Amino acid sequence: MAEVIVFESPEAAASHVAALLADQIENDPATVLGLATGSTPGRVYEGLARLVRDRSIAVDAVSGFALDEYVGLEPGHPESYRAVIDREVVRPLGLDPDRIHLPPVADGGSPESCRVFEDRIARAGGVDVQILGIGTDGHIGFNEPGSSLGSRTRLKTLTARTRRDNARFFASEDEVPVHCVTQGIGTILEARHLVLLAFGEAKAAAVAAAVEGPLSASVPGSAIQLHPRVTVVLDDAAAAELRHREYYDFAWANRPR
Numbered sequence: 417m418a419e420v421i422v423f424e425s426p427e428a429a430a431s432h433v434a435a436l437l438a439d440q441i442e443n444d445p446a447t448v449l450g451l452a453t454g455s456t457p458g459r460v461y462e463g464l465a466r467l468v469r470d471r472s473i474a475v476d477a478v479s480g481f482a483l484d485e486y487v488g489l490e491p492g493h494p495e496s497y498r499a500v501i502d503r504e505v506v507r508p509l510g511l512d513p514d515r516i517h518l519p520p521v522a523d524g525g526s527p528e529s530c531r532v533f534e535d536r537i538a539r540a541g542g543v544d545v546q547i548l549g550i551g552t553d554g555h556i557g558f559n560e561p562g563s564s565l566g567s568r569t570r571l572k573t574l575t576a577r578t579r580r581d582n583a584r585f586f587a588s589e590d591e592v593p594v595h596c597v598t599q600g601i602g603t604i605l606e607a608r609h610l611v612l613l614a615f616g617e618a619k620a621a622a623v624a625a626a627v628e629g630p631l632s633a634s635v636p637g638s639a640i641q642l643h644p645r646v647t648v649v650l651d652d653a654a655a656a657e658l659r660h661r662e663y664y665d666f667a668w669a670n671r672p673r
């Protein structure tokens with residue numbers, strides 16, 4: 417069962433996750449983070465950077481693996497996820513860039529380089545906390561509807577909906593890459609703790625399908641139901657279509673301490 421926590425605002429939700437991550441790193445300085453990009457986790461990274469500074473948390477042994485990366489952008493493109501992770505995570509937190517890894521796109525995401533990426537996650541001891549967003553089409557990472565629930569890191573084709581959703585980061589929709597390399601659903605499920613964040617009414621249907629709908633490759637986010645330790649962190653708008661909202665609020669208010 418996932419823990420579903422609904423906050424009154426994205427800011428409050430992001431603060432909760434930032435504190436969770438700060439505690440994790442304080443308890444285990446060699447934490448391996450699973451890093452999501454997109455608009456949703458930005459405030460989490462900002463909050464975490466503040467906590468790292470205020471509490472003087474050592475981060476030099478922290479490592480990180482990004483969920484996904486576009487194929488076909490020139491190296492250094494500001495919207496490549498390497499650039500986004502560098503700008504929003506590595507530099508504000510003061511992480512060691514050599515410990516931060518992105519899915520391999522330089523060779524177009526060959527099966528061999530994807531295997532090397534997976535091996536690197538395994539050699540790091542696996543991901544401790546995987547931060548996840550969810551697409552309006554239900555994707556996690558860039559595992560679009562139809563992705564195998566057992567999939568590993570591989571080359572994928574983005575849906576028209578994802579390319580439309582992400583066009584805001586580019587000059588036009590045509591500039592959004594068609595392909596990406598993403599960690600697979602099987603890869604994501606091996607992280608020890610999944611923390612899925614979603615804000616805003618545009619995510620409400622995808623959240624309800626992922627948390628309460630049937631387990632289905634048609635809604636890749638529903639794969640979180642297979643994981644023993646999931647925390648879903650939402651604002652009111654993203655929680656609007658949950659049938660069991662009252663119970664989640666009750667369980668959170670009465671959480672065992």
Ligand code: PGA
Nearest residue numbers: 454455456457549550551
């Ligand atoms: P967003 O993307 O945070 O930009 O809404 C989420 C996702 O596509 O996984």
